[in-house]
Amino acid sequence: MLFIIILILTLIAGFITPWWVAAIIAFVAGVYAGRKPGRSFWAGFFAVCIAWVVLMLVKSLPNNHVLASRVAVMLHLPGWTVLIIVTAIIGGLVGGMAAMSGVLVKQAFK
Amino acid sequence: MDIPAIAVFLNPATGFWQNGESKNIIKEKTLKLQGLQGKVTIKYDENMIPHIFAENEHDLYFAQGYVTATDRLWQMDIQTRSASGRLAEVVGPKALGIDRHHRRMGMVLGAERSTEEMLKDPRLSVMVNAYTEGINTYIHQLWKRDYPIEYKLLDYEPEDWKPIDCAYLLKQMTETLAGGTDEPAMTNILKKFGADVTNDLYPDYPFREDPIIPAGTKWDTKILALPKASAQLITSLISPVKHEQKVEGIGSNNWAIAGSKTASGYPILANDPHLNLTLPSIWYQVQLSAPGVNVNGVSIPGAPGVIIGYNQKVSWGVTNVDADVLDYYTIKFKDSSRNEYWYNNQWNKTTRRVEKIEMRGQKTLYDTVIYTHHGPVVYETIDKRPEIKSRVPVGCAVRWIAHDKSKDLLTFYLLNRAKNYDDYRTALSYYTAPAQNFIFASADKDIAITVNGKFPLKYKDQGKFILDGSNPNDDWHGWIPFEQNPTAKNPERGYLSSANQSSTDPSYPYYLNWSFGPYERGKRINNRLAAMTKATVDSMRSIQNDNYSIAAQDILPAMLSYLDPAKMDRQQQDILRILKKWDKFYDANSHGATIFNAWWGKFYGMIWDDDFGDAKGLMLPTRDRTIKLLLKEPQSKWFDNINTPEKETAEVIIRQSFKATTEQLNKDLGKPGPAWEWGKVKTSIINHLANVPGFGEGKIIAGGYGSSVNALIDGHGPSWRMVVEMGPKVQGYGILPGGESGNPGSVYYNDMLKTWEAGALKPLLFLTSPTEQSPRIKSTLTLSSN
Numbered sequence: 100m101l102f103i104i105i106l107i108l109t110l111i112a113g114f115i116t117p118w119w120v121a122a123i124i125a126f127v128a129g130v131y132a133g134r135k136p137g138r139s140f141w142a143g144f145f146a147v148c149i150a151w152v153v154l155m156l157v158k159s160l161p162n163n164h165v166l167a168s169r170v171a172v173m174l175h176l177p178g179w180t181v182l183i184i185v186t187a188i189i190g191g192l193v194g195g196m197a198a199m200s201g202v203l204v205k206q207a208f209k
Numbered sequence: 210m211d212i213p214a215i216a217v218f219l220n221p222a223t224g225f226w227q228n229g230e231s232k233n234i235i236k237e238k239t240l241k242l243q244g245l246q247g248k249v250t251i252k253y254d255e256n257m258i259p260h261i262f263a264e265n266e267h268d269l270y271f272a273q274g275y276v277t278a279t280d281r282l283w284q285m286d287i288q289t290r291s292a293s294g295r296l297a298e299v300v301g302p303k304a305l306g307i308d309r310h311h312r313r314m315g316m317v318l319g320a321e322r323s324t325e326e327m328l329k330d331p332r333l334s335v336m337v338n339a340y341t342e343g344i345n346t347y348i349h350q351l352w353k354r355d356y357p358i359e360y361k362l363l364d365y366e367p368e369d370w371k372p373i374d375c376a377y378l379l380k381q382m383t384e385t386l387a388g389g390t391d392e393p394a395m396t397n398i399l400k401k402f403g404a405d406v407t408n409d410l411y412p413d414y415p416f417r418e419d420p421i422i423p424a425g426t427k428w429d430t431k432i433l434a435l436p437k438a439s440a441q442l443i444t445s446l447i448s449p450v451k452h453e454q455k456v457e458g459i460g461s462n463n464w465a466i467a468g469s470k471t472a473s474g475y476p477i478l479a480n481d482p483h484l485n486l487t488l489p490s491i492w493y494q495v496q497l498s499a500p501g502v503n504v505n506g507v508s509i510p511g512a513p514g515v516i517i518g519y520n521q522k523v524s525w526g527v528t529n530v531d532a533d534v535l536d537y538y539t540i541k542f543k544d545s546s547r548n549e550y551w552y553n554n555q556w557n558k559t560t561r562r563v564e565k566i567e568m569r570g571q572k573t574l575y576d577t578v579i580y581t582h583h584g585p586v587v588y589e590t591i592d593k594r595p596e597i598k599s600r601v602p603v604g605c606a607v608r609w610i611a612h613d614k615s616k617d618l619l620t621f622y623l624l625n626r627a628k629n630y631d632d633y634r635t636a637l638s639y640y641t642a643p644a645q646n647f648i649f650a651s652a653d654k655d656i657a658i659t660v661n662g663k664f665p666l667k668y669k670d671q672g673k674f675i676l677d678g679s680n681p682n683d684d685w686h687g688w689i690p691f692e693q694n695p696t697a698k699n700p701e702r703g704y705l706s707s708a709n710q711s712s713t714d715p716s717y718p719y720y721l722n723w724s725f726g727p728y729e730r731g732k733r734i735n736n737r738l739a740a741m742t743k744a745t746v747d748s749m750r751s752i753q754n755d756n757y758s759i760a761a762q763d764i765l766p767a768m769l770s771y772l773d774p775a776k777m778d779r780q781q782q783d784i785l786r787i788l789k790k791w792d793k794f795y796d797a798n799s800h801g802a803t804i805f806n807a808w809w810g811k812f813y814g815m816i817w818d819d820d821f822g823d824a825k826g827l828m829l830p831t832r833d834r835t836i837k838l839l840l841k842e843p844q845s846k847w848f849d850n851i852n853t854p855e856k857e858t859a860e861v862i863i864r865q866s867f868k869a870t871t872e873q874l875n876k877d878l879g880k881p882g883p884a885w886e887w888g889k890v891k892t893s894i895i896n897h898l899a900n901v902p903g904f905g906e907g908k909i910i911a912g913g914y915g916s917s918v919n920a921l922i923d924g925h926g927p928s929w930r931m932v933v934e935m936g937p938k939v940q941g942y943g944i945l946p947g948g949e950s951g952n953p954g955s956v957y958y959n960d961m962l963k964t965w966e967a968g969a970l971k972p973l974l975f976l977t978s979p980t981e982q983s984p985r986i987k988s989t990l991t992l993s994s995n
Contacts, residue, residue, distance in 0.1 A: 155221045159226060166226075166228055166953060171903070173901055185219070186220070
């Protein structure tokens with residue numbers, strides 16, 4: 100449930116809002132639908148992770164990964180695939196931490 | 210970068226991923242843009258070069274601003290920031306030195322004066338304001354995610370364009386092309402060696418030359434009274450200066466060949482300006498069409514109009530003149546308050562201008578610059594001078610053509626609309642700086658060249674050394690009248706050319722400079738043009754790609770004559786054999802070029818370094834003077850190495866340098882083999898403008914060197930190659946070392962590079978109307994306000 104909410108909302112938000120909205124979504128969803136901190140973390144992690152991979156590919160596939168390949172060189176990464184993984188993990192951490200925080204805040208106020 | 214910064218840059222919603230442009234082209238697109246007066250149609254060809262059709266001039270330049278910003282916004286921003294001394298606002302204190310320098314040289318003041326002058330002219334006012342409006346219309350519709358990737362990397366935002374930014378770009382060009390001087394080094398040399406040695410080693414006219422204006426061209430007889438030289442040439446330098454050798458390869462070629470020598474019977478014109486090769490490309494290709502104008506060529510992102518190009522009737526191109534339009538003056542202040550300075554036998558008041566420099570993450574800095582009537586005192590004390598600018602003499606005021614008001618854009622405005630030779634001359638009369646050799650060819654079968662710019666009237670050698678700021682006779686004495694700028698039209702020989710060498714032979718009555726670029730490129734171009742009959746576009750292209758070394762032709766036989774193979778070891782003999790077989794072309798696969806280049810470098814250094822080495826704030830005599838030394842004065846004392854007890858002569862230095870060269874090459878490259886190929890040894894690099902790794906192209910394997918017509922060396926070279934065949938229907942050819950887009954995430958960022966590397970040209974699409982059909986048109990953008 101938590102996973103689905105964060106995934107869908109992050110995907111939609113990704114097209115129209117700044118990136119940190121993903122953190123707010125995960126946090127609020129955590130408050131609303133989260134139960135255990137650990138499980139919420141992984142739900143948030145994978146939801147934002149997957150949403151970001153989709154958003155990245157929407158842009159990078161029609162670009163033949165030209166830009167991702169250049170940025171990979173800039174960041175001393177072996178290639179665009181690694182850059183996608185790195186970005187996805189960063190997004191995952193943001194989502195996971197935010198969702199877990201949501202649950203913890205909810206528990207603190209119970 | 211810390212994690213939040215990385216997330217800002219990497220996240221897919223607003224980070225760099227958004228800058229990846231789709232390879233799929235939208236065929237038809239319509240945009241509503243407030244401010245347009247009519248309809249604008251833009252046709253994009255297969256390289257995404259815009260062909261703009263507008264119903265009036267306002268809309269034409271509005272659209273040019275709009276599309277240029279679409280492709281090159283960050284480049285325009287960073288270049289004007291640099292020129293206006295505002296880099297520190299985005300990159301912090303590390304840019305403070307360069308920012309202060311630009312302000313202290315008076316670039317901001319000059320841009321302010323030029324802006325005022327431009328906006329007074331009704332044509333330029335429309336042009337510059339509409340261009341500005343177009344850029345800002347584009348900026349205002351951007352979301353954060355749309356910002357060019359460099360903004361995201363440096364984490365700042367685009368700001369509104371202003372008319373003065375157009376002026377900054379031209380001042381920046383003046384800095385690049387006419388912002389240097391050898392005065393401090395020459396003053397040191399004069400002081401150390403005296404007038405005889407100075408005149409001998411740094412002569413006012415080269416040993417070998419092939420001037421731009423053909424020798425024998427008649428000058429106007431009604432010349433102005435020439436100022437008399439000042440009695441005292443030596444001024445005192447207060448603090449040490451470092452000399453920066455001029456970079457070979459920042460220069461350009463252009464030429465025009467008359468109809469009498471072409472296959473078509475009409476003239477052909479060629480131009481390849483050499484500048485720093487960077488991505489985004491320096492130039493932006495564009496076709497501009499509105500009632501009264503239809504022109505094709507390249508523009509500078511940030512300046513409206515076409516700078517190098519052609520229309521149905523005329524074509525033109527430019528190379529740098531390198532006239533002396535920047536002079537330093539020693540200033541004697543009354544006291545440490547520096548409120549008064551000595552001039553014309555009395556104390557005169559200085560003025561002050563406060564430069565406000567904002568810095569990212571720091572307090573704003575207010576920098577007070579002292580002005581004399583000459584211009585700003587660049588660095589009044591040595592502690593004010595940043596390390597990177599140690600070539601600037603301390604305690605001196607600078608008089609520089611960039612301080613003057615100018616409306617150079619009017620020259621291009623008029624050239625864009627020119628129909629014949631007279632229009633060309635009228636257009637040129639408005640030009641100030643940086644002085645350029647304007648080559649010209651027309652459908653009327655005229656060819657012409659003019660060494661053009663606003664040239665100060667000077668006594669001979671005025672400004673070869675630092676001038677005396679207290680002596681009115683050292684001031685600039687007015688200007689050389691435009692009509693008397695060196696010019697030639699339809700010479701009997703059937704061609705005209707320029708490649709930064711001396712403007713004229715010594716018979717020209719006025720003084721422009723004592724030293725110009727080396728003559729080799731010009732000589733080679735003229736040799737080839739002279740030999741041609743029935744020339745075609747491809748003959749011109751082959752000259753542009755010519756790697757032949759006139760220097761090797763001039764000097765190598767003499768150098769070889771001193772070598773005795775019998776006294777050499779095997780290794781040296783092998784290398785000598787390769788060199789003797791060399792055809793004197795700096796081709797990419799040439800071994801001989803690698804050997805000669807290394808040998809010449811060693812030989813030149815061994816002659817001069819002991820007496821004139823860089824650390825002493827001196828400059829080395831030219832290659833031309835060195836060649837004369839070897840050919841005419843092999844016993845000269847300058848061959849002697851002052852650090853050894855022996856007396857060296859040319860012969861000894863030749864042998865020593867050859868031996869050292871072979872040892873060096875063997876050490877660096879191993880035994881002669883593929884590693885010895887010139888294309889692999891020399892460095893030709895195309896980097897991103899801000900040197901962002903991954904955004905450039907890195908090293909390219911190519912032939913040529915600084916003094917071959919194909920002047921490709923290090924990070925400099927032909928930044929645009931163009932050939933235009935005049936005729937009943939004009940046909941242009943051109944190629945950029947990159948592409949139209951400034952976005953590293955676009956396939957049009959470097960789509961023309963391979964063609965450029967191969968030395969090929971592309972036929973340029975030049976449409977007569979927005980309805981003309983062409984299979985090369987890939988996309989149409991329509992703009993209107995409703």
